Amino acid sequence: MFPDESARSHDRGGAGGDWSCSMTFWSAKGPSRPLILLVDDEEEILVALTDLLEDQYEILSTTDPLKALDLLRAHRDVATIISDQRMPGLTGDQLLMQARAFSDARSILLTGYADLEAVVSALNQGQVQAYVHKPWDSDALRSLIGEVTQHCLAQRALRTEQALLRGLMEALPIGLVFSDRDGRCIRSNVRDESESGAENEQAHFPENLWSEITAMREDVRVSGQEERLVGEVLTEGEGRSVTRWHELTRLALAWPEGASRADAWQVSMDRDVTSRVVMESRLRQAEKLQSLGTLAGGIAHDFNNLLAAISGSLELLEDIAEFDEASLALLRNAADSAQRGAVLTRRLLQFGRPREARLSAVSLGQLLPGLTDLLRQSLKKRGVPASAAPCALCVEDVPPDLPLVWSDADQLEMALLNLCVNARDAMADGGTVRISAHVVEQKRTGLPVECCPDRAVALEVVDEGEGMPPEVAARIFDPFFTTKDVGRGTGLGLSSVYGFLSRSYGEIVVDSVVGRGTRMTLLLPVARGSQERVAVPQLQGAKLERRLKVLVLDDEAPVRMVTAGFLAQDGHEVTAVASLADALKRVDPASPFELAIIDMRMPDHDGLACAEALLKAVPGLRVLFISGHTDDMPAPENGLLLPKPFTQESLQRAVAETMRSVDGGAS
DSSP: OOTTOOEEEEOOSSTTOOEEEEOOOEETTEESSOEEEEEOSOHHHHHHHHHHHTTTSEEEEESOHHHHHHHHHHOTTEEEEEEESOOSSSOHHHHHHHHTTTOOOEEEEEESSOOHHHHHHHHHHSOEEEEEESSOOHHHHHHHHHHHHHHHHHHHHHHHHHHHHHHHHHHOSSEEEEEOTTSBEEEESSSOHHHHTTOBGGGGSOGGGHHHHHHHHHHHHHHSEEEEEEEEEEEOGGGOEEEEEEEEEEEEOOOSTTOOTTTSOEEEEEEEOHHHHHHHHHHHHHHHHHHHHHHHHHHHHHHHHHHHHHHHHHHHHHHHSOOOHHHHHHHHHHHHHHHHHHHHHHHHHHHHSOOOOOOEEEOHHHHHHHHHHHHHHHTSOTTSOTTSOOEEEEEOOOOTTOOOEEEOHHHHHHHHHHHHHHHHHHOTTOEEEEEEEEEEEOOOOSOOTTEEEEEEEEEEEEOOSOOOOHHHHTTTTSTTOOOSOTTTOOSOHHHHHHHHHHHTTOEEEEEEETTTEEEEEEEEEEESSOOOOOSSTTOOSOOOOSOOEEEEEOSOHHHHHHHHHHHHHTTOEEEEESSHHHHHHTOOTTSOOSEEEEESOOSSSOHHHHHHHHHHHSTTOEEEEEESOOTTOOOOSSEEEEESSOOHHHHHHHHHHHHHOSSSBOO
């Protein structure tokens, strides 16, 4: 309908004829004015009532009481029904009684007869608010209709608010409790209302929080609002403690009207934020690991420079001095310790800043013996009495015909270290961790061409610990999942092992029995061929025989001295400088350098920038980069990268490979 139009339709089809008038104006929130239904078998009465009411109400009208029921079903927003009592087919009280089954509209009964029995029936059964004799007093009738209609609308608004409040309280993912000034519960979505009554609000919260609820109620009387994060310690199966975190919020309400803050009603909200607290804790742990990675990067670079100077100086000393057998043993012991320090530094860096797998053929026959000492150290328990049962390590001999595996040796070492640490923690009463390797048959697809699809090497780590039930074993690879006490584990070790194996085409199988221990089996794909993993990839061949003019550029004086000493012993002409400016000053076009050995990290210019400047000054110059921190270094395009600390032999191979490479020098 248009706002300025009305429509009246007439149906003269006999005694049951219908005349209706509809002026329902709709807005975004529904009808703009209250809607009234007029029912009377006399059209003149309907016209008179419409003329009386249409300036204040939207009107529906009909002469047929049965059609009136249909109109009510179609227009549930009818607020008031004004019905005649005596009508053919259905009396007014019967109409109103049937309407009560599906409509909350209020009713006014019109009657031209002093029929007390009909009026009583209408009042008892038809939810009639009033009855009016015909003829009526217009002003009195308008006033009566207004009062009845407003009462209906007020009741509807109240029911709407009640429904919204109930729906909101039932849908809220938080506990909501309204209480009076004395702490008695008024309304709650925690327990059924029939249970709550006027009992103390504390009954609607976990018992461990009662003291907090009481304290907050008193504080809100002063501050008006309080928020607290409270931990509730629960005991689960096998005596394990679990903390559920509650975010409690409490407000003073402006009710009863005019009440002071001390006398006002209060609302308490209890939100279970355990997941949020756990995620925040995990985020902090991840940030700590990231900080550890940054710290490890700096330590690795500086410490490897120190180790390079120490190990290189010891190696040079062995070559230029005479020692008796005992002194020589001590010298070599110091050199070996420096090399082990370099390995530990690399592993620290890998733990703090895990990287993508660098896959190659790896010999377990070489890897496991070199790792045994570190694994044995990882089994020592810290902070326990010396009399406590120790954990032992047994690494079984690798079969001589065990094939190479396609993996990342560094990350495989870290995986074994993580598994041994977990095995140690599982053996509270001590025991033995056994590591063994053997070939198994498999049928896998999706492997790279470097892998054999029908065979794998099973690398087993077996402990004699307490074992795990199936529900725990199913979750051990989830990030941050741990069964260890607070402060003893992050839940990242096994997830990192799983991630490494997934990236390197491996698998891990868990076999655990409560009370009997756990077997972790790493299934590593067999590498095709027999190429061994070497310290510096692609460095093949023997020492370069011819004499070179070499520039060594490194800001660390001890490393410069060692590098220059190695090169001088091989017969090369060496110039060692600390900065790019000094290096450019030493460039002689008449006798150019053939090789530059450049540190990747220096205060003024990084290795790549130094190489670019020197290549412009010395076309054809070959470049060998050295660095104490290679894990996050970009692969240089114009030279090989040799990690510190290095031995004289590895430097010889790197120099030889650099000078033989067709693409390794300037293009």
